[in-house]
Amino acid sequence: MQPNSLGSMELEAFKTDQIRNFSIIAHVDHGKSTLADRLLELAQTITKRKDNKQVLDKLRVERERGITVKAQSASMFYDYKGKKYLLNLIDTPGHMDFNFEVSRSLAACQGTLLLVDAAQGIQAQTVANFYLAFGQDIKIIPVINKIDLPSAEPERVASQIEVAFEMPAEECLKISAKSSLNVDQILPSIIESVPSPSGDVEAPFKALLFDSWHDTYVGVVCLMAVIDGRVKKGDKIVSAHSERRYEVMETGIMYPEQSPTASLQAGQVGYFVLNMKALSESHVGDTFFDYKHIGTPMPGFVPAKPMVWAGIFPIDTADFEKLDHSIAKLTLSDSSVLVQKETSTALGQGWRLGFLGTLHMDVFRQRLEQEYDANIIITAPTVPYRVEYRDGSEKLIRNPTEFPDTDEISQKVRSVQEPMVRSTIIFPKEYLGDIMVLCGSRRGVQLEHTYLDESRVLLKYRLPLAEVVTDFHQELKGKSSGFASFDYEEDGYDDADLVKMNIVLNSKPVDALSIILHRSQAELVGRDWVKRLKGLLSRQLFEIVIQASVGNKIIAREGMSAMRKNVTAKCYGGDVSRKMKLLNKQKEGKKRMKAIGGVEVSQEAFYDFMSKKK
Ligand SMILES: Nc1nc2c(ncn2[C@@H]2O[C@H](COP(=O)(O)OP(=O)(O)OP(=O)(O)O)[C@@H](O)[C@H]2O)c(=O)[nH]1
Numbered sequence: 066m067q068p069n070s071l072g073s074m075e076l077e078a079f080k081t082d083q084i085r086n087f088s089i090i091a092h093v094d095h096g097k098s099t100l101a102d103r104l105l106e107l108a109q110t111i112t113k114r115k116d117n118k119q120v121l122d123k124l125r126v127e128r129e130r131g132i133t134v135k136a137q138s139a140s141m142f143y144d145y146k147g148k149k150y151l152l153n154l155i156d157t158p159g160h161m162d163f164n165f166e167v168s169r170s171l172a173a174c175q176g177t178l179l180l181v182d183a184a185q186g187i188q189a190q191t192v193a194n195f196y197l198a199f200g201q202d203i204k205i206i207p208v209i210n211k212i213d214l215p216s217a218e219p220e221r222v223a224s225q226i227e228v229a230f231e232m233p234a235e236e237c238l239k240i241s242a243k244s245s246l247n248v249d250q251i252l253p254s255i256i257e258s259v260p261s262p263s264g265d266v267e268a269p270f271k272a273l274l275f276d277s278w279h280d281t282y283v284g285v286v287c288l289m290a291v292i293d294g295r296v297k298k299g300d301k302i303v304s305a306h307s308e309r310r311y312e313v314m315e316t317g318i319m320y321p322e323q324s325p326t327a328s329l330q331a332g333q334v335g336y337f338v339l340n341m342k343a344l345s346e347s348h349v350g351d352t353f354f355d356y357k358h359i360g361t362p363m364p365g366f367v368p369a370k371p372m373v374w375a376g377i378f379p380i381d382t383a384d385f386e387k388l389d390h391s392i393a394k395l396t397l398s399d400s401s402v403l404v405q406k407e408t409s410t411a412l413g414q415g416w417r418l419g420f421l422g423t424l425h426m427d428v429f430r431q432r433l434e435q436e437y438d439a440n441i442i443i444t445a446p447t448v449p450y451r452v453e454y455r456d457g458s459e460k461l462i463r464n465p466t467e468f469p470d471t472d473e474i475s476q477k478v479r480s481v482q483e484p485m486v487r488s489t490i491i492f493p494k495e496y497l498g499d500i501m502v503l504c505g506s507r508r509g510v511q512l513e514h515t516y517l518d519e520s521r522v523l524l525k526y527r528l529p530l531a532e533v534v535t536d537f538h539q540e541l542k543g544k545s546s547g548f549a550s551f552d553y554e555e556d557g558y559d560d561a562d563l564v565k566m567n568i569v570l571n572s573k574p575v576d577a578l579s580i581i582l583h584r585s586q587a588e589l590v591g592r593d594w595v596k597r598l599k600g601l602l603s604r605q606l607f608e609i610v611i612q613a614s615v616g617n618k619i620i621a622r623e624g625m626s627a628m629r630k631n632v633t634a635k636c637y638g639g640d641v642s643r644k645m646k647l648l649n650k651q652k653e654g655k656k657r658m659k660a661i662g663g664v665e666v667s668q669e670a671f672y673d674f675m676s677k678k679k
Pocket residue numbers: 091092093094095096097098099100122131132133158159160210211212213214240241242243244
């Protein structure tokens with residue numbers, strides 16, 4: 066199908082009272098993208114297709130994982146009661162790592178559809194998204210989806226919505242995005258109940274930037290909600306954040322692809338091509354003004370803060386240049402990843418990357434491997450720790466190698482702090498005991514315990530982020546047969562008794578294997594790591610001692626006795642060519658080895674260790 070092409074559009078006819086800007090928020094898989102497609106079909110922005118492939122989920126990884134990562138927006142024209150409306154749908158990502166993107170999309174809307182699966186009911190992310198929208202003071206329309214499923218219980222879900230969000234159960238729309246049942250009620254409900262944007266077309270130009278990306282053909286594209294005034298090609302506008310001046314090269318709407326328009330004006334949402342050279346010049350939450358009328362900027366966003374840092378290294382060091390190039394290209398389309406160069410004695414040259422969360426990290430790694438054919442080792446993720454020194458200075462630690470050693474801590478450090486989160490967990494009540502034990506073992510403190518209905522429990526816990534970014538989610542799924550849903554938001558820093566654990570091979574520390582953890586866990590983790598490493602290293606011609614240490618104290622130890630290895634032993638003198646071949650093979654194998662404390666460790670052993678690590 067070809068998307069509709071409008072040519073250069075005239076949008077001036079649409080005054081603010083004919084415009085509605087809305088988004089859809091939902092827990093993962095509750096049907097956002099399917100509903101978005103149905104609405105675009107209804108308004109004939111796209112034609113109906115058999116394969117039901119979602120238009121708004123563009124990236125390959127998104128399609129494979131079935132999650133929306135990058136928010137995409139699309140415009141619709143819709144006739145209602147004899148009047149023509151311009152409806153702008155702003156799609157939002159569906160995972161907790163991307164809450165930042167959800168809030169930036171919401172800031173451009175006056176209303177949102179809160180979509181809940183009729184079989185699954187309210188999930189953790191429904192709650193988180195509701196509060197994001199509630200905090201922005203926009204109209205929330207509850208919609209119960211998938212009512213065609215045999216297991217659907219729309220009445221029960223409606224009463225959960227009433228209990229959790231104090232919205233009358235009878236206000237919920239009940240639809241099936243898949244079969245289109247009742248989907249025709251949605252756009253009229255948006256027009257009736259979502260306020261139109263309150264801008265002034267005659268006032269000087271002012272717009273809010275809420276998304277941007279890099280386009281191979283035109284460069285940086287910015288999505289903006291025009292607050293006041295109007296703008297057209299050739300106008301000069303200025304960024305409140307950087308005070309840089311830009312010329313407008315093109316304006317348009319997403320229909321659903323970029324479709325140029327003669328202008329954009331108050332209330333409208335559309336894309337801008339400016340003479341911006343790099344994506345890093347576009348700051349989400351920035352306000353743009355007519356360069357002659359600089360007013361008060363819109364309240365800014367809290368910028369996306371990377372909360373999970375990990376080292377990335379090529380398995381084969383010869384791939385460094387290629388990988389450098391691939392990472393640079395990939396960050397062009399994902400400006401929330403922060404990149405720094407890093408050198409490790411064990412793994413060579415690489416990078417330290419900051420991600421919004423572990424899913425974000427996984428998506429990035431998967432794209433590197435799939436789209437750029439990269440072979441990489443990724444180290445255990447670290448959260449940013451804060452160290453406050455007695456002299457008043459402060460340091461943010463993103464790499465365990467930078468963490469102060471025990472002597473430094475006792476002499477110079479006032480406190481070490483770790484980032485905390487407030488988490489929401491929703492699950493059937495029979496799993497309550499196990500889930501409370503799990504949260505307790507992860508140093509969690511319970512904040513709330515409510516029943517959404519007679520069988521579903523909502524728990525709120527305050528937990529250290531470090532405990533959440535490893536395998537917490539996986540364990541939660543395991544303990545609840547897959548029924549628990551989980552979401553979290555940042556909640557400041559707390560003092561904590563943290564230590565750096567080093568892994569030492571024949572008295573030499575392996576920097577890539579250092580981690581920061583709570584003192585109470587060091588021994589357990591140390592014993593586990595040392596044992597697993599022993600399983601992965603091959604015996605060598607001398608004895609190997611593998612130790613885990615905290616400061617000068619050895620907390621775990623394993624030894625491997627020496628072995629004599631002679632690859633030519635099997636050749637009884639005569640066959641010289643076979644002997645040479647074997648020797649060459651051994652040499653080849655050695656190229657990929659690193660000698661640490663005289664012990665040869667293959668990159669593959671590192672890879673195996675990292676990928677199975679807690
Ligand atoms: N039976 C039924 N299935 C539906 C309905 N709406 C969506 N689905 C299915 O539910 C699954 C998830 O739908 P998506 O539209 O991808 O969900 P999403 O909320 O956009 O997911 P993310 O982008 O990952 O957040 C898909 O397999 C859809 O076909 C519905 O009304 N009925």
